Amino acid sequence: MSSKSSGAGQNLVEKIAQRFAVGLDESHIVRSGDYLSIRPAHVMTHDNTGAVIPKFRSIGASKITNPRQIVYALDHNVQDTSEANLAKYKKIQDFAAEMGVDFYPAGRGIGHQIMCEEGYAWPGAMVVASDSHSNMYGGLGCLGTPIVRTDAAALWATGRTWWQVPPVAKVELTGKLRAGVTGKDVIVTLCGHFNKDEVLNHAAEFVGNGVASLSIDERLTVANMTTEWGALAGVFPIDGVTLEWLKARIEFVRQRGLAGVPSDADGDGEHPRLNSRRLAQLQSDILTADSDAAYAKELTLDLGSVTPYVSGPNHVKVMTPVPQMKDVKIHKAYLVSCVNSRVQDLAEAAQVVRGRKVADGVAFYVAAASSEVQAESQRRGDWQALMEAGAIELPPGCGPCIGLGVGLLQDGEVGISATNRNFKGRMGSKSAEAYLTSPAVVAASAIAGHVAMPFEMETADIVASISTTDKAKGGAVAVRIIESFSEAVEGEVIFCHMDNLNTDGIYPGKYTYIDDFTPKQQAEVVMENYDMEFAKLVKEGDILVGGFNFGTGSSREQAATALKYRGIRLVLAGSFSETYKRNALNNGFLAIEAPQLVKDLKAKYGSDKMTVATGVKARIDFVNSELEFDGKKYSISPVGAAAQELIVVDGLENWVRKNL
Numbered sequence: 001m002s003s004k005s006s007g008a009g010q011n012l013v014e015k016i017a018q019r020f021a022v023g024l025d026e027s028h029i030v031r032s033g034d035y036l037s038i039r040p041a042h043v044m045t046h047d048n049t050g051a052v053i054p055k056f057r058s059i060g061a062s063k064i065t066n067p068r069q070i071v072y073a074l075d076h077n078v079q080d081t082s083e084a085n086l087a088k089y090k091k092i093q094d095f096a097a098e099m100g101v102d103f104y105p106a107g108r109g110i111g112h113q114i115m116c117e118e119g120y121a122w123p124g125a126m127v128v129a130s131d132s133h134s135n136m137y138g139g140l141g142c143l144g145t146p147i148v149r150t151d152a153a154a155l156w157a158t159g160r161t162w163w164q165v166p167p168v169a170k171v172e173l174t175g176k177l178r179a180g181v182t183g184k185d186v187i188v189t190l191c192g193h194f195n196k197d198e199v200l201n202h203a204a205e206f207v208g209n210g211v212a213s214l215s216i217d218e219r220l221t222v223a224n225m226t227t228e229w230g231a232l233a234g235v236f237p238i239d240g241v242t243l244e245w246l247k248a249r250i251e252f253v254r255q256r257g258l259a260g261v262p263s264d265a266d267g268d269g270e271h272p273r274l275n276s277r278r279l280a281q282l283q284s285d286i287l288t289a290d291s292d293a294a295y296a297k298e299l300t301l302d303l304g305s306v307t308p309y310v311s312g313p314n315h316v317k318v319m320t321p322v323p324q325m326k327d328v329k330i331h332k333a334y335l336v337s338c339v340n341s342r343v344q345d346l347a348e349a350a351q352v353v354r355g356r357k358v359a360d361g362v363a364f365y366v367a368a369a370s371s372e373v374q375a376e377s378q379r380r381g382d383w384q385a386l387m388e389a390g391a392i393e394l395p396p397g398c399g400p401c402i403g404l405g406v407g408l409l410q411d412g413e414v415g416i417s418a419t420n421r422n423f424k425g426r427m428g429s430k431s432a433e434a435y436l437t438s439p440a441v442v443a444a445s446a447i448a449g450h451v452a453m454p455f456e457m458e459t460a461d462i463v464a465s466i467s468t469t470d471k472a473k474g475g476a477v478a479v480r481i482i483e484s485f486s487e488a489v490e491g492e493v494i495f496c497h498m499d500n501l502n503t504d505g506i507y508p509g510k511y512t513y514i515d516d517f518t519p520k521q522q523a524e525v526v527m528e529n530y531d532m533e534f535a536k537l538v539k540e541g542d543i544l545v546g547g548f549n550f551g552t553g554s555s556r557e558q559a560a561t562a563l564k565y566r567g568i569r570l571v572l573a574g575s576f577s578e579t580y581k582r583n584a585l586n587n588g589f590l591a592i593e594a595p596q597l598v599k600d601l602k603a604k605y606g607s608d609k610m611t612v613a614t615g616v617k618a619r620i621d622f623v624n625s626e627l628e629f630d631g632k633k634y635s636i637s638p639v640g641a642a643a644q645e646l647i648v649v650d651g652l653e654n655w656v657r658k659n660l
Contacts, residue, residue, distance in 0.1 A: 009290025012235055013168045013203045016143040016287060020126040022160060023641065025480070032167045032296065033637030037645075042069055042120045043147075043155045044129035046111045047076040049092045052130065052152045059656045061157035067100040068263065069159060071120055073111030074104065078397035079405030102262035109370025109396040110338040112136045116220065117249070117372060118261070119273030123238040124287045128155075133338055133420065135227045139220035140245075141238035141287075145203075146227075148555065148579065150586045154656045161652070162585065162642040166232050166578075167296035169202045173210035175304035180455050182348065183218025184340055184418065184438040186303065187225040188311045192319030193462050194299060200230035200549065201578050202296060205289065210303040211237060216245040217344040224339040225420050228316045232578055238286050243279070250274045295469055302463035308441050310416070310451060313433035314424040321459040322441055325451035331413040333364040333446035334427075335386075336394060337401040340418035340439050341369040343376050349418075349443035350382035352454045358390035359449030365407040367394035389447070403427055409434060416451060418442045478623050485644040490619040491543040491569045493629060495601050495612040496530065501546055502553030503580070505530040507562045509554070517558075519565040526562035531610035538611075540567030543618050545594070545601060547573065551580025560584035560591070572618075572627070574598035585643060588651035592620070594627055597634050 010018065010029065018030040023037050030036065045052055049072045064070055074089055089106060096103035104114050112133055115121045121137035127144050128134060130152045137144025151161040177186070204226050206219075214222070219236045226234030236242075253261075253271045263272055270277075309319040335341060335349050346368065358364045366386050368374035374396060377383040387393060392407065399405045401419040409415045409428030415435070417427065422434035435451070444454035481487050498505075508529045511517055527534035538544075544563060550573035551559055560583045563571060570590035584591040605612045618629040620636070622644075627634040649655045 008294040009292040011168050011170070011293035011295060012205055012237065012287060012289040013143060013233065014165060014293075015289070016124060016126050017163070017165050019124070030165060032165050034165045035638070035640040035643035036163050036165065037160055037642040038126065038163045039160050040069070040128045040155070041122065041125040042071055042115070042127045043152060044071040044073060044111050044115055044120070044127070044131070044134070045152050046073050046131060047088075048130055048149060049095075050088050052149050052156070053092070053095055055149060055153040056156050059153060059157060059653045061153070061656065061660060064099045064101060064156045065159045068102075070099075070101045070156060071111070071115065072096050072101055072103045073108065073114050074106040075110045076398045076402055077404050078106040078395055079399055104262070106397065107371060107395055108260070109368070109372070110398060112224070112338040113342070113369040113373070116140060117370060119249070119271065122273065122278075123242055123246075123282055132227045133224050135231065135234050136220050136224035136338060138223035138226070138233055138235040139216060141236055141242050143233055143235055144223070145233045148582050148586065150652050151582065154652050157656045158659050160659075162646065164581070164637070164643075166201055166203045169199045169204050169231070169297040169299060170295040171204050171206050172208035172298065172300045173206060173214075173303055174208050174300060175210050175302045176213045177303045177306060178457070180440065180457065181306050181308065182438045182440065183214060183221040185306050185308050186218070186301070187222045187229070188309045188316070188319055188436065189306050189462060190301065191225065191229045191316045192309060192311060193464055194229070194466060195317035197230055197549070198297065198299070198466060199226070201575060202231050203233040203235065204229070204231045205295070206234065206236045207289070208300075212239060212241060213303070214241070215344060216241060217342045220342070221339050225316075228420055237288065238282075243283065246274070246279055246282075250276060250279060297466060297468050299466045300464060305460045305463040307457055307459050308438055308453065310441070311436040312422045313435055314422060316422065316436060322437065322451060322453045323459065325435075328414060328435075328451045330362060330416050330445055330450060332407065332409060332415040333362060333442050334400055334407070334415060334417035334419055335391075335439050335442055336365060336367040336399055337419040338369060338398070339420040341367060342373055343380070345418065345439040346373070346377045346386065347380065347382045349439040350385040352440050352443035353389035353391075353447055354385045356389055356447050358446050362446050362449055363407060364389075364391045364446040365394055365400060366391045367399055368396045370396050391446075400427055416442055416445045479625060479638045479640060481623060482641050482644045482648065484648045485622070487623050488619060488621045489569055490617050491541045492539075493545050493601075493614045493616055493618050494538050494542045495545045495605055495614055496527075496534070496610065497547055497602055497605065497607050497612075498530070498610065499547035499574070500549045500552050501530060503551055503556050503559040504553060506551065506559040507556060509556075512556050512558060519561070522558055522562040523565040523567070526566050527611075534611045537613045538566065538568070541569055542567070544568045544571045545573065545598060546571060547598060547602075548575045548595070549577060550575070551577040553577070555579050555583065557583040557587060560589050561587050564589040570620075572597060585646050586652040588647050588649070588654075590639070590643070590647060592636055592639070594634055594636055597627060597629060600632070
């Protein structure tokens with residue numbers, strides 16, 4: 001496998017990826033765009049462990065290759081005490097015991113919080129989870145990024161999967177937050193101000209003199225919601241704040257002892273991950289971005305210009321200053337979830353409600369991010385203040401954030417929430433409206449009965465900027481081609497111009513759960529919702545070119561396999577939904593970004609026809625990472641050995657069987 005020549009230093013994301021990549025040529029310097037075989041430090045699954053187990057079994061695996069790599073944490077449906085859910089939870093617990101995997105039962109807390117509390121999300125490490133909010137680990141300088149369930153099964157069986165290093169956006173935070181303004185206000189501002197997909201499928205790397213003023217709780221909040229901003233990761237630097245938090249955590253677990261710790265790998269009475277030896281090793285080798293690191297984009301935000309905002313309703317990319325929302329009556333308020341239910345969040349809310357009562361007609365739901373958070377909040381008296389004000393206690397877990405359990409929004413209701421998502425219908429009825437904001441604003445609104453500020457503050461103009469950079473590339477280096485993978489392919493281009501072509505358009509939802517739907521049947525219905533003419537125009541061996549954000553929407557893998565079964569050689573697009581790209585390659589189908597080609601085709605063919613058979617062939621040279629169409633050449637990211645292997649063996653499950 002090869003990449004671009006060095007040309008510039010590495011950013012923090014590239015450096016961490018370099019450490020956790022396997023099988024690289026000695027001279028290979030990891031760059032954005034590279035396909036890597038990775039062995040992450042840890043892999044977390046939650047309630048969805050139950051769905052990964054049969055996938056793991058189906059690929060012929062009988063044991064987990066490295067039990068210390070794997071973590072199970074039950075957190076999503078913890079309020080459901082039905083016989084069926086309890087049986088599911090027991091099945092997961094029994095499997096964990098059989099395989100020797102670290103297991104955290106319902107009630108211990110939200111998986112992402114546990115990953116931080118128990119030292120799995122370690123600064124400078126790469127840690128993945130089959131959940132989109134694994135970005136949160138970036139608050140500790142850990143490269144956290146989501147995977148899909150097939151990846152999880154592969155990791156259980158072999159310890160490895162693949163990852164394409166995303167473009168990296170540098171986000172410079174300057175200045176300091178004003179009193180009362182929080183990390184939640186920062187990420188709501190970033191989502192609402194830079195709301196045109198500026199960081200879609202990027203990794204966001206936070207830098208600047210403003211970072212030092214943010215606590216770890218605030219950094220975890222910002223990193224968590226980079227998911228809603230569109231990023232695949234959000235990583236903070238490893239600095240003095242990080243190290244002091246680790247020191248405090250190590251001392252806490254020393255005093256707590258090993259009760260509740262699933263594994264003590266060393267057997268010497270020390271916590272297996274949170275200990276002074278590991279901290280000393282980190283301090284002697286702290287990863288930092290090189291001064292000449294290359295970034296795809298550079299954004300800046302003056303923290304001093306941030307004030308409390310409300311996001312929504314129903315999406316995160318529109319924000320309104322809190323004072324302008326004071327006429328919005330609320331029915332429910334929420335201080336729950338992995339983004340904003342830590343000790344600092346609960347303290348901010350408690351400060352607002354002390355000596356006051358929740359308004360008549362308002363239900364205020366509170367759940368700590370973990371049992372340890374709740375215990376510390378109780379020790380400080382914050383939890384009691386919230387309960388005395390009339391808050392309703394829920395167990396540590398996801399609950400209403402994901403639309404499960406007690407307290408969901410009913411028809412026509414309005415909710416204000418310190419969670420991370422407010423999609424229509426996510427927290428209850430589709431006719432309800434959900435707004436996102438900080439814990440303090442949620443608490444003030446619960447007391448007032450309408451959206452309310454917890455303190456007086458004048459709204460300020462946001463001071464922010466963005467620029468796209470010319471990434472240093474150097475000269476192209478030939479890509480090593482593995483046996484049985486073609487050095488080049490060609491095919492006639494079929495052009496489908498639409499941007500944001502979703503998975504329902506590619507593969508209609510009504511077929512998704514027909515379990516015995518054959519490959520031939522999938523091929524017959526592909527693109528049925530997009531253009532009925534598609535089936536008449538396309539032929540085996542064609543290359544499909546789509547628009548931007550191709551494959552957005554649901555995670556159904558048939559949106560990739562149906563095109564493959566129809567005989568499409570590969571799909572090119574301006575950009576892809578990352579989930580679509582993972583599903584494609586996991587099924588042995590190449591999805592390659594070619595934004596300039598898409599722009600040129602849009603200019604040439606327009607948008608009158610949904611599907612255009614161009615009659616012109618494209619040729620893709622994998623050795624030189626080059627695409628040629630209609631006499632013009634375009635650069636593409638190198639398709640390295642990790643991706644080539646998946647194409648040759650026809651997908652990740654077959655790759656696992658080969659490597660068991």
